Structures are given as C-alpha cells and as structure tokens.
Amino acid sequence: MTPRPALASSLAVDVAIVGAGLTGLWTAYYLAAARPDLRIAVVEREIAGFGASGRNGGWASALFPASLATLARLSSREAALAQHQAMRASVDEVIAVAATEGIDADIAKGGTVVLARTGPQLARARAEVAEARSWGREDLTLLSEAEARARLDAAGTLGATYTADCAALHPAKLVRGLASVVEGRGVAIYEQTPALAIAPHAVTTPAGTITADIVVRATEGYTSSLPGLERALVPVYSLIIATAPLPASVWAEIGLAERETFSDHRNLIVYGQRTADDRLVFGGRGAPYHLGSSIRPGFDRDERVFASLYATLLEMFPVLRGTRVTHSWGGALGIPRDWCASVGLDPTTGLAWAGGYVGDGVTTTNLAGRTLRDLILGRPSELTALPWVGHRSPLWEPEPLRWLGINAGLRAMSLADAEETITGRRSIAARLMAPLLGGH
Structure with missing residues (x-):
C-alpha cells in the first residue's frame, strides 16, 4: 500500500502521538471523538499498523499480562478485579467500534x-x-x-x-481501518516519519520538531530505539x-x-x-x-x-x-521487566505513555486509548483509577545480562515442555524460570 505523506516541516499541535499502531490510533480516536477541536498529529516510522498491531495472531482477548495477584499488590483486590472487568468490557468495545465505524476486520467472538x-x-x-x-x-x-x-x-x-471473552479478527484490517477512521475525524497521520527523540512537549523528526502540550509514546516493541529508553521494554x-x-x-x-x-x-x-x-x-x-x-x-x-x-x-x-x-x-x-503493562501521564512534563502488553495488546490498547483520553483531558474516571495507571516497571538489566537471561528463559521453557511430556510431571526448570519470565 502507498504510505501517507511524511511530515514536511515543524508543526505545533495540542497532542502529538508517536506510533500509528493500535495504542496511538485508539488514543487519537477517543480524543478526537471527545474533543473534535483538538489538533492531533500521529507520526509513524513506517506505515500505520506496521508493527505488532498489524502482525499479531488476531486475538482480541481479555488477557492482561500481569496476574490479579500482582495487580492487587499494586493496589487492592477490588482494583485488580476492576482491571479484569475493564479488560472484558474492552473486548466488546473493540467489536462495537468496528461495527459502528464500518471496519470489516473479520471479527467473530467465539471465545x-x-x-x-x-x-x-x-x-x-x-x-x-x-x-x-x-x-x-x-x-x-x-x-x-x-x-x-x-x-x-x-x-x-x-x-x-x-x-467467552475473546474474538478472532484480522489484525491488519482492524488497524488500517482504524487509521482511516481516525484520519476522517481530522487527525493528521504522518507515515515514513521516524521520531528521533521524545522530550517534554517535543518530538524530534528528520523534517523538524513537533511541539505539543502532550506527547504520547505509543511505540511498544520499538521503544528501545528511542534515546534514554533502551532498557524500558525489550x-x-x-x-x-x-x-x-x-x-x-x-x-x-x-x-x-x-x-x-x-x-x-x-x-x-x-x-x-x-x-x-x-x-x-x-x-x-x-x-x-x-x-x-x-x-x-x-x-x-x-x-x-x-x-x-x-x-x-x-x-x-x-x-x-x-x-x-x-x-x-x-x-x-x-x-517490561515485571511483565506488567502500564499507561500514564506525567502532568509536569506532558509525557504520556502506554505499552508493555507482552503480546496481549489487541484489546489492552483499546483500554489504553480510552484511559489516555481521560488522563489527557483531565477527567478522573473509573478507568483512570485502575491499578495499571501510573505504574512504572523497573528497567531491564544491562547487556549482556538481559541477553543471557531472556534467551536462557526461552530455552528453559522449550526444554520444560519436552521434560513434562517424557516424565508426566511438572517441570522443575519451568518453576525456576517463572519469576524471570513473568510467570504467575
């Protein structure tokens, strides 16, 4: 497909979003719906949906990477359950928006x-x-x-x-359809426009600087390519x-x-x-x-x-x-290092973020987009009170420690499955590696 035009010069907007995957596009969608007067610009290194948003396995599920016990430790039992219910509702929200906006993403909710x-x-x-x-x-x-x-x-x-809380869908159709809908609501999407750096109220690109009241980092698996964020997400x-x-x-x-x-x-x-x-x-x-x-x-x-x-x-x-x-x-x-996705906004810098979905992002991005809408507009809500809001994961270890640890973990999981097939008992290796791999 032909990419949208790249950013040609410096620009001033209300909200600048880095990344035209589902996180960035859902955020733009809900912001534009709530405040049509907002000037919103999305920059994308490749094309909308180029990353995991367009290349996943097509599960719009209620899965959240951190367990209820982990979420309860961050907040309370009630808040953890509220997060789970919000994820379940988000599955139906994705389906409803696709239907309302005429996005044909081959959706079937079969669980x-x-x-x-x-x-x-x-x-x-x-x-x-x-x-x-x-x-x-x-x-x-x-x-x-x-x-x-x-x-x-x-x-x-x-x-x-x-x-029952999962729908199968075509991910590329969903994300590209959402990009067209967002663009139709007046949001500017600049493809082939890499963000070289993110700073308070500014996104640096090869064509110039986008200045904004709010800058949203929606870069997920590509976050480590940004200066200062090399160890935030692997x-x-x-x-x-x-x-x-x-x-x-x-x-x-x-x-x-x-x-x-x-x-x-x-x-x-x-x-x-x-x-x-x-x-x-x-x-x-x-x-x-x-x-x-x-x-x-x-x-x-x-x-x-x-x-x-x-x-x-x-x-x-x-x-x-x-x-x-x-x-x-x-x-x-x-x-993220603790396998817990997060969303948040630092009001002192105007920097917002969402990500760390560990592969459970098709639905979680929708919840993130609605939550970022409320945070950016300064509207406290049930969503902004959820335990993942404002959570900050610890940094990953420096190299080569994380290379050794992650690959050892992946290898251990493969060996664990072979061990269990042979012995008929739960793998000792899997139990030992679970903390490193976010097991819960």
Whole structure:
C-alpha cells in the first residue's frame, strides 16, 4: 500500500502521538471523538499498523499480562478485579467500534479454548480455574475431555479451559481501518516519519520538531530505539504461519466451529485461530532475543521457528499432514521487566505513555486509548483509577545480562515442555524460570 505523506516541516499541535499502531490510533480516536477541536498529529516510522498491531495472531482477548495477584499488590483486590472487568468490557468495545465505524476486520467472538494435553497441563488448567474461583470469577470454566474435543479435537486432549471473552479478527484490517477512521475525524497521520527523540512537549523528526502540550509514546516493541529508553521494554519476537484455506471436511474433524481462538497449557506459548477464509493461523514464541534489543527486518523470519511451528501443528492435528503453509511472518512485541503493562501521564512534563502488553495488546490498547483520553483531558474516571495507571516497571538489566537471561528463559521453557511430556510431571526448570519470565 502507498504510505501517507511524511511530515514536511515543524508543526505545533495540542497532542502529538508517536506510533500509528493500535495504542496511538485508539488514543487519537477517543480524543478526537471527545474533543473534535483538538489538533492531533500521529507520526509513524513506517506505515500505520506496521508493527505488532498489524502482525499479531488476531486475538482480541481479555488477557492482561500481569496476574490479579500482582495487580492487587499494586493496589487492592477490588482494583485488580476492576482491571479484569475493564479488560472484558474492552473486548466488546473493540467489536462495537468496528461495527459502528464500518471496519470489516473479520471479527467473530467465539471465545478461547486452551487445551490440556498432558498430565501437567491438565493440572495447570485445574489450578487456573481454581485460582479464578478464589477471586469470585465465573468467566473461566474447566471442560471435560468430551467438552474440549467438541470445540477443538486435537491429539492427546484430556480437557481444557474455556472463556467467552475473546474474538478472532484480522489484525491488519482492524488497524488500517482504524487509521482511516481516525484520519476522517481530522487527525493528521504522518507515515515514513521516524521520531528521533521524545522530550517534554517535543518530538524530534528528520523534517523538524513537533511541539505539543502532550506527547504520547505509543511505540511498544520499538521503544528501545528511542534515546534514554533502551532498557524500558525489550523486543521479543513472535512468529506465525498460516495454512492454505482448509476444506470443510478437515474443519469438521478439527472443530473451531465458532472460530474460537486456541492454545494449550504448555510452557512456551503457542496460539492459533480459524480465519474468516478458513485458514488455520498458528504462532508462538521461540525466536531468540537479539543482543542490545536489536530490531531488524531479517529477524521477522526464522525458518527454524517456522518449521517448529509447522511440526507442532501436525502433532496437534495429524489431519493437516500435507497441508501447505502459504504465509509466514513475525515481529517484535514489547516486554517490561515485571511483565506488567502500564499507561500514564506525567502532568509536569506532558509525557504520556502506554505499552508493555507482552503480546496481549489487541484489546489492552483499546483500554489504553480510552484511559489516555481521560488522563489527557483531565477527567478522573473509573478507568483512570485502575491499578495499571501510573505504574512504572523497573528497567531491564544491562547487556549482556538481559541477553543471557531472556534467551536462557526461552530455552528453559522449550526444554520444560519436552521434560513434562517424557516424565508426566511438572517441570522443575519451568518453576525456576517463572519469576524471570513473568510467570504467575
């Protein structure tokens, strides 16, 4: 697609947003709706949705990277539950805005089924549901083997957890549609315009400086490229493959009749969905973290990881043997040191931020956009009282410590899954590495 024009000269606005992903665009959308008189400019190094917003696995879920226990430690039990309810409501908000604004993003709210395919996985599934009940939550249920297979019939299935709070969608269609809607509301989007630096009331670009009352950092996995923010978030790659459209006979064996998103309770994350055109999209972690938080186009592809994802897919669904993979891609997501996403505004500097979604951003960005709207407009609300507001994660360790730690953690999770398959017991390595990897 043809990029929008780049910024040509210095500019003065009310709100400058760095990053035309979902965080930046949702913020612009809600600000423009609340205050049409505001002068809002969004700058983007590439094109709208170039990063994780356009290249994710298409889960609009209620998942938040930090646990309820972590959020309660930041605030209170009631506030943690309020955060969870806000995430659940945000799933429906994404769907409602897409419908209202005519954004055709292939959305289907079929929920999420997370399979248990080994004894340790089934134990984790049961523990997760028990933990939800201890918080008074009824939105997560434990499925028997028969109930699980009725939704998704994968090899070795013993049971599953299920929640209705997720919609499958086409991420690029959502973010590009949102960009067009935002632009139609009078927001200026300057593509091919990198932010060289962010400072109070100023964004430096190659074409000049944007001065603004408020500057919003919405850079997620690319945050480490900004001066002074090298250790704020680390970019970790997630890779995805997509099959050719599958015939109805194959889907009759696999399931996903309601286009449920799916995963299983292994240690190293995998995720998938059935697309509107009947492809199976399947992704996961496993690609290495690169020294110095390096981000390069070549890192988007790792043939070893693509092959591993395909092998996992065939192991889960033998009926797919011989199926062609027609698309493969990847990209960087942003991980804070404590695995807790945050949103905030420093009124003394006019600097606002949101991010650290750890791959759970499709819905969380929407909550961030509405929260930033309220913070920027100085309107205290239920959203601005949530425990992630104003949270500041500690910095990551300097190199080479974080390179050693993160890659050791990723390797340990892969070995843990192999260990559990062989022994039938929960991995000791996984328990030891959980604190480093944000386990909760």
